[in-house]
Amino acid sequence: MNGLAILIPVALLMGLGGLVFFFWAMRNGQFEDLDGAAQRVLLDDEDDEDQS
Amino acid sequence: MNAVTPISSDQSQTVVSRFAVPAIRCAGCIAKIENGLKDTPGILSSRVNFSTKQVAISHLPELDDDQLKRKIEALGFEAQVLADNPLSEEKGSTDKLIRALAVAGFGMMNIMLLSVSVWSGASGVNRDLFHWISALIAIPVIAYAGRPFFASAAMALRYGRTNMDVPISIGILLATGLSIYETATGGAHAYFDGAVMLLFFLLAGRVLDGMMRDRAREGIGALLKQTAPGAMVLDDDGKTRWVAAKDLLPGMHMMVAAGESLAADGEIISGSSSFDCSLMTGESEPQPLGKGDLALAGTLNLSSPVTIMITATGEDTSVSDIARLMDEAGQRRSFYVRVADRAARYYAPAVHSLALLAFLFWMFAGAGWHQSLLISVAVLIITCPCALGLAVPAAQVVASGALLRKGVMVKDGSALERLAEADYVLFDKTGTLTLGQPTPVNLDDLGLTQKQVALALAQASRHPISKAIRSSLLALGIEPVALDDIRELPGKGMTASWGGVKVMLGKPEKSGDHLSSQLTVGSDSVVLQLQDEIRPDAAEAIAALGKMGLPAEIVSGDNPQSVALVSRALGLSAQAGASPQDKVEAITRLTNEGHKVLMVGDGLNDGPALAAAHVSIAPGSASDVGQQAADAVFTSESLMPVALSVKVARRTMQIVHQNFSLAIGYNIFAVPLALTGMVTPLIAAIAMSLSSLIVVGNALRLNGAAK
Secondary structure, three states, X not given: OHHHHHHHHHHHHHHHHHHHHHHHHHHOOOOOOHHHHXXXXXXXXXXXXXXX | OOOEOOOOOOHHHOEEEEEEOOOOOOHHHHHHHHHHHHOOXXXXXXXXXXXXXXXXXXXXXXXOHHHHHHHHHHOOOOOEEEOOOOOHHHHHXXXXXXXXXXXXXXXXXXXXXXXXXXXXXOOHHHHHHHHHHHHHHHHHXXXXXXXXXXXXXXXXXXXXXXXXXXXXXXXHHHHHHHHXXXXXXXXXXXXXXXXXXXXXXXXXXXXXXXXXXXXXXXXXXXXXXXXXXXXXXXXXXXXXXXXXXXXXXXXXXXXXXXXXXXXXXXXXXXXXXXXXXXXXXXXXXXXXXXXXXXXXXXXXXXXXXXXXXXXXXXXXXXXXXXXXXXXXXXXXXXXXXXXXXXXXXXXHHHHHHHHHHHHHHHHHOOOOHHHHHHHHHHHHHHOOOXXXXXXXXXXXXXXXXXXXXXXXXXXXXXXXXXXXHOOEEEEOHHHHHEEEEEEEOOHHHOOHHHHHHHXXXXXXXXXXXXXXXXXXXXXXXXXXXXXXXXXXXXXXXXXXXXXXXXXXXXXXXXXXXXXXXXXXXXXXXXXXXXXXXXXXXXXXXXXXXXXXXXXXXXXXXXXXXXXXXXXXXXXXXXEOOOOHXXXXXXXXXXXXOOOOEEEEOOOHHHHHHHHHOOEXXXXXXXXXXXXXXXXXXXXXXXXXXXXXHHHHHHHHHHHHHHHHHHHHHHHHHXXXXXXXXXXXXXXXXXXXXXXXXXXXXXXXXXXXXXX
């Protein structure tokens, strides 16, 4: 019984965390350019080194 | 990584402009554009979206769209200004559905966890606790994820109609209300799990459908892109100013430089030039126009600047006429959508009355209001047309995915339905049966230096023939020579001097019935023949279509000689010199004879025909208008995808029919059980989900159909 009092909130919070993360990713535009992300791996970054 | 240049001061004043850059093909293109734009003063950052082939540039307000467009073009990419994204709103609706789906999925899994504990024997205080937690999760989840259904149901009811969403909303709300009552009174059963699971599966179907629709909407507003966004207007006092297309008035004088397209219809009052009218007529050869001739909006001025007195603007231009023609033709076609809507309108009230009757019957039979309400909720859930609703979109999504891997993009689910029914094919010629790009066939007649001179001359011109010669010579790895004094003589060609020798590339003295060009170096001259080659395996594709029972015919706007050449090679009958209206009439005639016509065409002049035909396909090289009007677009050089799409479409319809029988069979089996009170809402929800899964599984078999 005591275990349940911990486990249920933990399960809920973890699920909620995943959900919040997914919402953030959608709002942040992470799914806007799926093919582009695959291509950008191949870019040379030399020109971008001055950026933080 | 993102090529963001450090932002100095007034961040608040930046403007974001979007450009369509269809030529983005690889990582190199991304780097070239982003790094190339980075060093331009006034541009703060640029970001390439590879999936949509767009570039978003955030810049200071001093730079206007036209300057930015030229910057991108200087990097070697053709660009088009995108107006304020008209898609964003529509795309937002799918995003909303995906969020609702995520929330419903979260709720479903957690509630299931608790429900399984209840089923496996939790009792007393534990059971009540689990029910309360379920309620705590379910109520916000239903409130959030159910919004699309509630909103649509409320809208329908406000206008005194009913749709699929009304029984779904009532079922969910009743099940939730009943469960809250059960929980509060410490009852043995709560049905939060059923309600949330129902929402999850319904939303999954909607999301699939929405993604399909979004893909279809790509390339909206294509027609307006054909006309220029505005023009330089010459005022009476001799000053020039830039006027946006919507502010142009008949009577204004606009100056059109070489390489610009026209923003309005008008009469040429000074200068003469050749115009690329291929968008309007499909004719591959540029037309020379001089003083007094009518030039149409959307055509491209190729060789020299002209002044044009505007006669028609905006809605009155010929290009808008074509748009209207397409619109009207498209509306005629939406018959199928109406049939589906009507079926839904009859189905929904039937479900309501069935549930209500069940409730009344069990009340009279003395089952008590609680038991009667449970039965009617079970009926509402079990008759939920999910499997029926998924039967068509699931099959269509899988089939169009399979076709996409073969280079055919089907834009609209109902296109597959119509494609399966087609029994007659009409082909356009230029760009459809042929590749649409003339290629020189006798380059071997030229010596190396002649090739180098030809390339140097061809590079300086925008004429389609020059472009063709240039690209074939570049493909051979020829380096151009340096020329002085390059000039373009309208209607004649390019001249220049090469180390004191006069060289020329232009119209031959004797021109035959097909495209040709003459290269003169000093006193030697060679005539280059150009041919628009027929697509590889066009004959096989036409034979394959014939085997499936689709006879073919050609309708082309081109001249009879060049049409005859192709029709003889492929053994098809042909109609030449057809205007856009003629093409529509040809389709109407065939339709009246009882045929379902598949139109395959590419140009703007095919637009109305593509929209009027029962179903239509355009090649990927087609004008934006052609691509937008067509139901499907194929990207390969071969014509085989046309035959393949018909084959896959027929297979898809088989699966759809199977799915319908499965879904209807399930309803015939389950509804009587629910009516007799043998099914609880939970079992109803499980049975409903199971039937949906079976339907989706059956649709997945289409994955291998496009082989």
